[in-house]
Amino acid sequence: MAEAWSPPTRPPLIEGLVNGVDRYNPSNVSILEDYLYHQIRSQEYDCLANCAILKLYQFNPELYNPDVVINILIKALTASPLPDFNLCVSLLDERPINATLEEPDPVPALLPTLKLLSDLLYKCRFPAFWEHYQSDELEHLRDNYTVECVGFEDSVREVAIRAVRATFTKISAERLASYLDLNGADLTAFVQDKGWKTENGVIEIPPNADNQIEATVVQENIKLAQLTKVIAHGAKN
Structure with a gap:
């Protein structure tokens, strides 16, 4: 659990941000977002750093980026059965709704789908997860989001493997x-x-x-x- 909150791959700069008062400094949001995209490209994962982004979005609605939020939730899916996904969603539920966006926010439409996928993984209903994930209904999610997350499907398989090893x-x-x-x-x-x-x-x-x-x-x-x-x-x- 300690490693989950402080992964060994976390850079010193990010360590200072997430464990100090600077985690609430809105000028650092771009640094944390860049770190998230590094996680997406490298199959690394840092829940605490990603939650820091969501907290900054809470306090500063003008910074809110729905694509970043969706990427955070997708990364959190692969941490099952740890409660990371629900933790991220709880921070979202408190987000002010007055963020100014040029286009409709895709998060409300995708959130029920992501919650269902998280629930299926948590309950170890892996065949049902793959059936739903590979369905035509979720083509938009695959083509626009999970395809950008390097190794997403392999990370989900590791969730299944952890359950198989334990059972x-x-x-x-x-x-x-x-x-x-x-x-x-x-x-x-x-x-x-x-x-x-x-x-x-x-x-x-x-x-x-x-x-x-x-x-x-x-x-x-x-x-x-x-x-x-x-x-x-x-x-x-």
Whole structure:
């Protein structure tokens, strides 16, 4: 969790902005926006820095940039199951509506779709996520926004992989394919890249702290004096 709030890729300049009083200085919004676009191009992610942009938009509605907001929300989707997306939305819900825009704000129209995608990821409904994401209805989102976010689909697959690692010791290739929206050679290459073994269509997930079942022995120590009180109380009743 600490790494999520302070990623090692965060530059010293941004570290100073997000952890000091300058995070509320509107003259720094362009620096934070440039850092967001760096994240989009490099597959890096910094929730705290992106939230700083949304806070500046709250305090300074004239700075509001809907494309930046949508990019922040798209990056936050890939942090599931962490609450980053809902945190960003909560900051949006408090945004003043008097920002001056030359064109209609696309955020209100896209927000229900992004919320649905976030909900599907949080609930680990990965096949439903891919079906909705790849639908004709979301062509506008793919062609205008997620296409600009380098590695977006691979980042979503990592969300699925985190869930698979925590849940399974073995999973069928067919099921994993539906979680990752990959088939054939693409799925084979993905599994090989993870170093996982496949046998007869079943993929073995290496042991880890989350997918191993361990018996737990619970031992209670009751002192004689306590037991005597319990017996005496029962005898009175």
